[in-house]
Structure formats: C-alpha cells, structure tokens
Amino acid sequence: MLSDIEIAQGTALKPIKEIASRLRIPEDQLEPYGHYKAKLPLSLIDPEKMRGKKLILVSAISPTPAGEGKTTISIGLSEGLNRIGKQTTVVLREPSLGPVFGIKGGAPEADMHR
Incomplete structure (x- = not known):
C-alpha cells in the first residue's frame, strides 16, 4: 500500500x-x-x-483513526455523486497537508513537528 x-x-x-x-x-x-x-x-x-441546486458544506468532522476528515469526505462525496451522474465541483479552502508533510492535522500541527 x-x-x-x-x-x-x-x-x-x-x-x-x-x-x-x-x-x-x-x-x-x-x-x-x-x-x-x-x-x-x-x-x-x-x-x-x-435555483434548485444543492450546496453541501462540510464544515466540521471528527477525523477517523486513519485520518480521514473534511478533505477526504468532501472529495469522496463529490466523486461518488459524479459517478452516479450528478455534476459536482469541490472547492477546498485549504486542502489536507497530510500528503505534503507526511502527517495529519494541517498547518498548526505541522508547525509543531518542525
């Protein structure tokens, strides 16, 4: 993996x-x-x-033990909706920094580990 x-x-x-x-x-x-x-x-x-469109706001979520949180849920939800024929777009204010820094928790936690 x-x-x-x-x-x-x-x-x-x-x-x-x-x-x-x-x-x-x-x-x-x-x-x-x-x-x-x-x-x-x-x-x-x-x-x-x-009019008639939907906005799904993923504003807060407790991450799973594996680290899935708002970014993972938002992208997964969009991909799932696209797969069943809905046209979706994901807008992320700040995507997960886990893949960038190799850790979870975003910028505040990344600063703590420097």
Whole structure:
C-alpha cells in the first residue's frame, strides 16, 4: 500500500486553466496563483442558475483513526455523486497537508513537528 506522500507525488496536477475550461469559466475571470490554483470572482455565481441546486458544506468532522476528515469526505462525496451522474465541483479552502508533510492535522500541527 502506498503512503500519502507517495500517492501525492505520483499524481499529475492539471493546470487550473484546463479545469476552468472544463467548468466553462472564461480564462479572463481567473486570478491565477501559479499554474494550479486561482481565485474566482463572486460575480460568476448566477443566482438564477443556483435555483434548485444543492450546496453541501462540510464544515466540521471528527477525523477517523486513519485520518480521514473534511478533505477526504468532501472529495469522496463529490466523486461518488459524479459517478452516479450528478455534476459536482469541490472547492477546498485549504486542502489536507497530510500528503505534503507526511502527517495529519494541517498547518498548526505541522508547525509543531518542525
């Protein structure tokens, strides 16, 4: 079984411009931060298009002993919904730092282990 860091390092990131194109977001609406992330203006949210849609907010969860928490649940939920034909997008404020630092607990805990 691969470790978190091996999985993270073996994954090819897609450029944010490619992701934006798939979501039909005009390139001039992106405020890029490098090649893989960007901020989007709130003006892209059309209240009329949002009618009848669902927002699932994963705001707090007690991690499992294996370390699955908000990020894992959010991505797993999105992948599951996509698999049954629902179109979903995940927006993470700050993804898990476990694969980056090889530990769980995010930035505060990472700082404690330096």
